[in-house]
Amino acid sequence: MRMTGETNAAAGPVGLRQLKKQRTYEAISDAAIALFLERGFEKVSVAEVAAAAEISKPTLFRYFPAKEDLVLHRFADHEDEAARVVADRPGGHSPLAALRARFLEGLTRHDPVTGLNDAPEVLAFHQLLYGTPSLVARLYAYQDRSERALADALDGGPLEARLAAAQILAVQRVLALENWRRVDAGERARDIHPDAAREANRAFDQLGSGLPRYA
Amino acid sequence: MRMTGETNAAAGPVGLRQLKKQRTYEAISDAAIALFLERGFEKVSVAEVAAAAEISKPTLFRYFPAKEDLVLHRFADHEDEAARVVADRPGGHSPLAALRARFLEGLTRHDPVTGLNDAPEVLAFHQLLYGTPSLVARLYAYQDRSERALADALDGGPLEARLAAAQILAVQRVLALENWRRVDAGERARDIHPDAAREANRAFDQLGSGLPRYA
DNA sequence: CACGCTTATGATTCTCAGTATCAAATGTTA
DNA sequence: TAACATTTGATACTGAGAATCATAAGCGTG
Numbered sequence: 308m309r310m311t312g313e314t315n316a317a318a319g320p321v322g323l324r325q326l327k328k329q330r331t332y333e334a335i336s337d338a339a340i341a342l343f344l345e346r347g348f349e350k351v352s353v354a355e356v357a358a359a360a361e362i363s364k365p366t367l368f369r370y371f372p373a374k375e376d377l378v379l380h381r382f383a384d385h386e387d388e389a390a391r392v393v394a395d396r397p398g399g400h401s402p403l404a405a406l407r408a409r410f411l412e413g414l415t416r417h418d419p420v421t422g423l424n425d426a427p428e429v430l431a432f433h434q435l436l437y438g439t440p441s442l443v444a445r446l447y448a449y450q451d452r453s454e455r456a457l458a459d460a461l462d463g464g465p466l467e468a469r470l471a472a473a474q475i476l477a478v479q480r481v482l483a484l485e486n487w488r489r490v491d492a493g494e495r496a497r498d499i500h501p502d503a504a505r506e507a508n509r510a511f512d513q514l515g516s517g518l519p520r521y522a
Numbered sequence: 523m524r525m526t527g528e529t530n531a532a533a534g535p536v537g538l539r540q541l542k543k544q545r546t547y548e549a550i551s552d553a554a555i556a557l558f559l560e561r562g563f564e565k566v567s568v569a570e571v572a573a574a575a576e577i578s579k580p581t582l583f584r585y586f587p588a589k590e591d592l593v594l595h596r597f598a599d600h601e602d603e604a605a606r607v608v609a610d611r612p613g614g615h616s617p618l619a620a621l622r623a624r625f626l627e628g629l630t631r632h633d634p635v636t637g638l639n640d641a642p643e644v645l646a647f648h649q650l651l652y653g654t655p656s657l658v659a660r661l662y663a664y665q666d667r668s669e670r671a672l673a674d675a676l677d678g679g680p681l682e683a684r685l686a687a688a689q690i691l692a693v694q695r696v697l698a699l700e701n702w703r704r705v706d707a708g709e710r711a712r713d714i715h716p717d718a719a720r721e722a723n724r725a726f727d728q729l730g731s732g733l734p735r736y737a
Numbered sequence: 738c739a740c741g742c743t744t745a746t747g748a749t750t751c752t753c754a755g756t757a758t759c760a761a762a763t764g765t766t767a
Numbered sequence: 768t769a770a771c772a773t774t775t776g777a778t779a780c781t782g783a784g785a786a787t788c789a790t791a792a793g794c795g796t797g
């Protein structure tokens with residue numbers, strides 16, 4: 308009754324409707340990002356995006372609450388990642404150890420969220436992102452939700468947890484920004500990696516000595 | 523030649539033009555905040571603000587780059603405050619000691635930026651601010667500039683300084699937010715003060731143990 | 738397969754933020 | 768007072784996003 312068993316294992320009822328929704332969602336997102344990369348975020352109107360995706364403007368806004376989310380929805384997936392890493396950490400591991408491992412792993416995987424990725428498309432995407440003030444502004448909203456989620460996942464008093472979450476995410480943000488800065492300056496991700504890993508370890512050591520409860 | 527010596531000691535040429543500019547600036551800001559407090563940020567159009575300030579809409583935008591700045595321009599003054607506190611600290615004091623002293627002082631002064639102020643107008647202003655997503659979003663932009671400025675004022679490598687600045691400002695932000703939360707919940711600023719000071723000291727101790735270079 | 742039921746879409750219209758243009762007004766300087 | 772520079776307002780425009788309502792499409796039941 309509950310399991311249709313038809314296609315993938317992820318979500319609930321996978322009817323035709325849901326399928327089309329997903330397709331439309333990605334069609335809009337793809338059309339939008341292609342246009343934005345080509346001509347810049349502000350030079351493309353949502354009407355053009357809607358036309359390219361072959362839908363109407365109201366429909367576009369039913370899928371994405373704001374123009375900025377056409378770009379940023381990818382970050383929504385990572386919104387509670389830090390919180391999940393802490394919540395799902397194997398027994399015996401501290402929150403900071405789990406987060407550090409995750410970040411270093413992201414570095415070696417050249418995960419775009421670590422900034423350490425010099426694939427032309429990723430670079431172009433980051434330039435689009437950091438080069439558009441309204442996108443950066445909205446990105447902070449995502450980070451705020453991350454912070455709240457991480458604070459919830461950390462034990463200790465609410466204030467203590469929130470202070471820790473804020474510092475941890477601030478550090479991760481700066482580390483990723485630095486990696487992106489170097490990639491943007493022309494260095495190759497592979498070459499940066501050792502520095503990036505060293506700096507990340509240093510920063511997490513620092514966090515640990517400031518936040519012994521979570522180390 | 524440089525000093526007109528006519529009125530105040532701050533800026534350069536104080537002609538009639540500059541004077542009127544300042545008057546207009548404050549007339550717009552006052553009209554805007556009064557209307558926003560009365561009816562909410564989103565329920566008031568910039569056209570109404572312009573009408574209340576007896577200027578045209580284009581003129582309004584010559585004074586304020588965006589509607590949000592009608593509320594947030596007050597924070598622009600504090601934008602490089604942390605950086606200044608560090609740069610101007612008396613010899614022998616560490617950056618963190620100077621910032622801690624400044625924050626504690628703000629607490630006893632019930633400085634609105636510490637969140638510890640229960641004057642009805644201040645409370646209403648904070649409710650307006652934190653209750654309006656677009657204002658919060660734009661507030662982060664100010665904090666980003668604060669972070670950059672503070673990083674510049676701190677010694678050490680650029681990355682090290684930026685990491686420290688990010689953590690310091692994250693902590694101050696959370697401390698202020700917590701104070702505001704309690705004030706908003708109905709507690710009196712005077713009653714909160716001891717807790718606020720204790721938590722601030724605890725947090726700065728923590729920062730110091732994580733960032734010994736700046737302690 | 739046909740029937741209602743629910744949900745997604747599109748066409749249209751509207752509000753409002755922010756920009757551009759240009760002429761009129763006002764402060765400044767010689 | 769005359770020439771100059773700057774500020775302002777009237778007007779019109781672009782683009783984001785919400786609202787309305789009718790149509791279409793997927794979905795469950797006979």
